[in-house]
Amino acid sequence: MKRFAHRGVMAHLPENTMSAFNLALEAGADGIETDVHMTKDGELVLIHDETLNRTTDGNGLVSACTIYELRAFNAGIRHGREDKIPTLQDLLKLVQDKSVLLNLEVKTDVLRYEGIETKIINAIDASGIEPSRILFSSFNHETIHRLKRMRPEIEAAILIAQPLFDMVGYLRTVGADGVHPHIDRITDAEIKWLQENGVPVRPYTIKTDAQLERCRALQVDAIFVNDVEWSRKTL
Template structure:
């Protein structure tokens, strides 16, 4: 089971503030072999890693991410709300994570957050940076916006894509084919062993999200998934180590 990717969801987001460099580094310490993150665009066109389209929940700011420049966003505190010990953490850029990942040899799952705000040129910008870091073979681009994923494949056929979805889609690997997508990033309840086998036969992999319960992790590993997205990479690392 050593080749199952242990994706830390927004980094190690239960012990560190989500989508911060502290969370990404902690995930690696805990045995993560992949990082999942969310990318959006600033007012001046820079790529920042933050989940919500608004700032209130995770930072000292308020309002929409898209209405602030990179410099303005970087002046916000992205750690103190989680725990005062993390005060001073900033919203990272995509480049910072790619630099870390490049050194560590891990996979990066970049979720394009373009369901609510249709960020113009987000796909091109992300792909450009992935290529600049020569990470084409170590990145999976995912999104709930499947039009966006289709565009990514047209722009960069070699970079893997993963369709995010919640429901029990019928034969999702066939649907994935219409987008030329490589992976199924399904809500974990929508993953059954027979689905995993059907996907494998079609050359697709499952990376279910967000799996925090150890028994559910075990169920999915037994079903044969190729990766798991979790807030607790340490729990999954333990399970995987026991299986080697």
Template sequence: MTQIFAHRGFSSSYAENTMSSFIAAEKAGADGLELDVQLTNDGEIVVIHDEKIDRTTNGNGFVKDFSYREIRKFNANNKGFKKEPIPALEEVLEWMKTNKLLCNIEFKNGLIPYEGMEQKVIEMVSKYNLSDRIIISSFNHYSIVNSYRLAPEIETAPLFIESIYMPWVYSQSIKASGIHPKHSTIPDQIVKTTMENGIAVRPYTVNREADMHRLFNVNCTAIITDNPVKARKVRKQYEKRP
């Protein structure tokens, strides 16, 4: 059965990449989370999508220019009344010990090559014994390969915006066991053939019902969506099938 990963948490209804968004995703019955990580200037791993804090907080500037203490002062909750800080990855992993969620950690190191990010994240995942529940993804495929070399026991999955020819061959060549393509660039036959070759397929960001139906219909490994409640409603229609 196709898994449902909540993109930056339950981000259609809660502030993205916040603890309230992650907790809401778990309550909504998501199978996993998708979140993004970057590093502060003192080397702490924080959960935020953009390289700058301008869009998602009440502050301005680059994540890399703040210390952890400084960045925690900004309000990341732009969809509610409760003030909420940008989470530390450690906070999320600690909370994950209380549930059974999977977690796709996306390294946001395409524009800013955060030194040592792979090592830091892998050490923290190991500290919480969560290696078997984590998937590391990135548009920076050098980082994916580096992660695999550091921790072959943690699943890796390259992210793609464009259509890739024979993505299962490419994935196997970099020792990745999954791919995370943009949903509109991967036709049904490529989804099926990739999975037949032992590679998991988790397209992003699947928010329209028609797209959910298409991917549930081919029994895709997982979808990454902003709305896990809508996705579960659509998936129910496929759970009764033999």
């Protein structure tokens, strides 16, 4: 069962920052999960929300700012430290020579960011990172459909917060490979059914010992955790 550092090691450092990503590497995470948005001038940046308000000392939409403007904000303000909003290129450069996996959650479920899929593919191609180390996910399943058509060799998963009817059939329709379900919104029977049909299952976000043990017992493919060290010690 692989462990993905959810937004880096966000339990201890500002989420979606280079500090949190570096700690994930130090903690021995199998993968790093991050969220991809696009700026006003077409740069791919790593931040969870569509707005700057919660995680930085800025306000307003990420998409209303240029990359130069975003660099002026502090993404570590809630932790009393200085951290910039990184670009996707920053993270790709960090992991380029590592073996760690990279889960890119494409945040097109609220804002559509026209052309973001092409820009992500181009960034990955330019990095030289093997497609087998990349995993796409999104709550916008049209985005997943587009990405799979563009790069069928890169694994892609649908994110779901509620049950879906006939998930296996739905995956075929979308063209997706796996399912990333909310841990509390999927039953053991549904997980086993997906596994029996060869579908990778990676629940999010595992925060308690009971959730961790449940995933271990079900032998899911991977989990998303805020604290990689905690998950290692608990297991």
